[in-house]
Amino acid sequence: MAKDLTSSAIDRQNILNNPYALAEIEKAAGIQGIPFEGKNVVLKEQVAEFFEVTVRTIENYLEHHTEELAQNGYEVIKGNRLKTLKESILALGVHETNFGNISKTPQLGVFDFRAFLNLAMLISESERAKLLRQAILDIVIDTINHRTGGGTKYINQRDEEFLHSAFIEENYRKQFTDALMDCVAMGNFKYAIYTDRIYVSIFREKAQEYRKILRLGQKDKVRDTLYSEVLDLIASYECGLGDALRKAADQVGRKLSVGEVDALFNDFANQAHWRPLIEKARSKMASRDLAFRDALHLQLKEYVTPVQRDEFERFLGEKSKELSERLEESRDVMKRLKERG
Structure with missing residues (x-):
């Protein structure tokens, strides 16, 4: 650009x-x-x-x-x-x-x-x-x-917080998809639909729109490119929505209709406590992607601010590392988290 x-x-x-x-x-x-x-x-x-x-x-x-x-x-x-x-x-x-x-x-x-x-x-x-x-x-x-070793597509993974956030989000993702399977009367496309609803609620873009902006290939996974703060917020959405779906289905004694799920999602996403977290996630993603990936999210243009010096240290400095290095260093930690979960 x-x-x-x-x-x-x-x-x-x-x-x-x-x-x-x-x-x-x-x-x-x-x-x-x-x-x-x-x-x-x-x-x-x-x-x-x-x-x-x-x-x-x-x-x-x-x-x-x-x-x-x-x-x-x-x-x-x-x-x-x-x-x-x-x-x-x-x-x-x-x-x-x-x-x-x-x-x-x-x-x-x-x-x-x-x-x-x-x-x-x-x-x-x-x-x-x-x-x-x-x-x-x-x-x-x-x-x-x-x-970054030749490219910035996965610069988010150089952050020392990424690995933990990705692991936690994966666990909540499973809880969310299980809740969709057990509690929502809709075909398998419900997983893509409500994943996109989460993305749009948080950063105003569907998965396909995000992929185009970051020029991702077919084999690239969107979540592998997300910053830890965005993953944390997605995990919070998945945790809360999964729990809300199960409670609502238990209350009516059956799977929920599309209309009921949409109403539940809208009520959930519009709760006031999300606003500061969403504002922060939008600013981090829009600002970092412009600075590091030369990618402009037009839907988040008003959230772009200069990236501060400590952010460059975080993703380019001595503490930043390739994901493979972090995986090796964190093998025991991940094992304990998995056993605890």
């Missing part, structure tokens, strides 16, 4: 929150900055020169995107910190007037690498910025693919 970084604040922030991609982009960019407080910074004159635009252009972007740039590392320094910066400039052997007339200025704005990159994703007038944006997008994709 083509991304226009100049117009999408969410796409920009997803890149700036990804420490693994940032490290690779910084290597590729090779920006020479001023050493300051343990990192390199650049001034607006340097930024303007790099992007072949005027200083006034940089100032315009600072004016119109103050909050975003400040959030990502741009800051105005003064006092003793400014004095230290000037000393660092002198130590480079370059006269400070090369960076503008800063000898008497009481304060000075500086960009660290994140803020510089943020600006590169905003500037539309610069051909260099355009080329850098394309390189950024390529590096982000390459970095994610490299850290």
Whole structure:
């Protein structure tokens, strides 16, 4: 999916929150900055020169995107910190007037690498910025693919919570399908119908719609691609619906009709206590799939937010692992859970 970084604040922030991609982009960019407080910074004159635009252009972007740039590392320094910066400039052997007339200025704005990159994703007038944006997008994709072993279809399984959630959901899935079999007067298509009803209630998509968005093959199982929070919510639905079906069937002394099951489902799904859990699951799924899988769930577009740094650590960092590794490590734990169940 083509991304226009100049117009999408969410796409920009997803890149700036990804420490693994940032490290690779910084290597590729090779920006020479001023050493300051343990990192390199650049001034607006340097930024303007790099992007072949005027200083006034940089100032315009600072004016119109103050909050975003400040959030990502741009800051105005003064006092003793400014004095230290000037000393660092002198130590480079370059006269400070090369960076503008800063000898008497009481304060000075500086960009660290994140803020510089943020600006590169905003500037539309610069051909260099355009080329850098394309390189950024390529590096982000390459970095994610490299850290996930070549693809993101099952990036959800790298989460240390996935295995436990998948195991628990499988148990509740069996309870739910058993309740459908014992309590609902309908053919075998009832399993697909009410599974889809759960999916639509939680993330507004039927299984087939979800498969298209994630470009899943016929042999790929939808639940193998779901995040742990979504699996937990599905398990809660299955547990509660299975119990409700059995109680309703016992009360009338027979299997339930389609109309009765639909009414029961609607009442169950509309209970107020689901709302915060559904909101959270929708946001997690929509936001992560856009950032990690380049997949946009149009039905959940309003739930998309930037993925935070700890999320990148969770799915790409040292704690993330292939499912096969987790299965080996968790064999004894799974055995105890199975025996307990």
